[in-house]
Amino acid sequence: MEKITASDKVLLLGKSDFLVDVAKGMFHTNHGTINLSKLVGKKFGTIIKSSKGESFSVLRPNINDFLDKRLARLPQIISLKDCSLIAGLTGLSSGYNVIEAGTGSAFLTVFMANLVKPNGKIFTYELRSDFFKSAKKNIDDSGLSAFVDAKNRDISKGFKEKDVDLVVLDMIGAEKIVPKAYKAIKSGGFLVVYSPYIEQVKAVCNEIEMESFTEVRTLECLVRDYKITRDFSRPNTTMLAHTGYMTFARKV
Ligand SMILES: C[S@@+](CC[C@H](N)C(=O)[O-])C[C@H]1O[C@@H](n2cnc3c(N)ncnc32)[C@H](O)[C@@H]1O
Incomplete structure (x- = not known):
């Protein structure tokens, strides 16, 4: 089992969940203060107690933990269910080069960068400088900036990347x-x-x-969770009904 170092990020799972830098030292929550420096040298999987005696499991975060708990959101993101479908239906994987616009909160950017590494790259365009700055922070914080070329630029002015595997557009006037x-x-x-x-x-x-595209399809992704009990099991009463439509096309 790997040991925790001062430069790690850790996932704390307890009454509330957090993704924090160990280097932060003291971390204040509604469930008490957690002394993160005590974690250095301990194994991932250990339990730490807050000043109020609440227990937190300490895990190594994965990309979904980062996207869910850490990424700062400004414009509306593409949710994980839709990102997953985009990756699944385009074969997005290591070595892919991708053009994306707009970067927005960089949720999809970071999701894709994690898949295309170590040989691929995401070339992402964002028109607004405030969104660009926030997206850049998210990309840097994800540790995946080596696989992202982020530009504060209007994509309609043109771009020089060519022979890419995928173009993803999530913007007005796409x-x-x-x-x-x-x-x-x-x-x-x-x-x-x-x-x-x-x-x-x-x-x-x-x-x-x-254009000369084939395999054109438009779809949406509806995910329904189930409540499973020993007696009666059924779908949850509420669900996320609409996020967005995805149109796919393949160049021939
Ligand atoms: C809905 S957000 C994208 C969210 C992003 N997919 C995510 O998952 O975080 C749309 C973004 O497109 C940007 N945008 C709109 N027109 C653009 C253009 N012509 N060039 C680059 N970005 C543009 C907007 O400023 C906005 O940040």
Whole structure:
């Protein structure tokens, strides 16, 4: 079992969950103060108690813990269920080069960077300087900045990357970028457009039709959790009903 060092981030699971830097030293919560420096040299999996006697399991965080508990959110993110489908249906994996716009909160950027490392790269464009600064902090904090080239730039002004495996657009006016995206994608590569409204889906599909794309499909991802008990089991009463539509197309 690996030992915890002062430069690690740790996941604390207890009455509330946190993802913190061990280097922070004292960490204050509603459940008492946790002296993180006591963790150095201990094994991941250890239990630490707060000043109020509450127990927290100390685990090594994975990318989903980072995205869920640490990434600062400004504009609306693409949720994990939708990111997963984008990766699954495009074969996103190590070595892929990807153009993305807009970066937004960099949720999808970090998710993809974790998959394309160590040989691939995410070239991501963000128009607004305030969102860009916050996204850049998130990317740096994720430890994946070597696999991301983040630009504070309007993608509609053009981009120089070509022969990429995937272009992902999550921005107003995405339909206007489709012809440029087509040129940048290598044959066999994918375009994915994430649209909150069906009107944007239609505008995007009209543009896709003008290019030599195949395997065009639009879908949404509905995830329903289940409540399982010893007596009666059934779906949860509430669920996240709508996030966005995803249009996929493959260049031939
Ligand atoms: C919904 S957010 C993207 C969220 C991102 N996918 C995530 O998971 O965190 C849309 C972003 O696109 C940016 N945007 C809009 N038009 C753009 C353009 N022409 N070039 C670059 N970014 C643009 C917006 O400023 C906004 O930050």
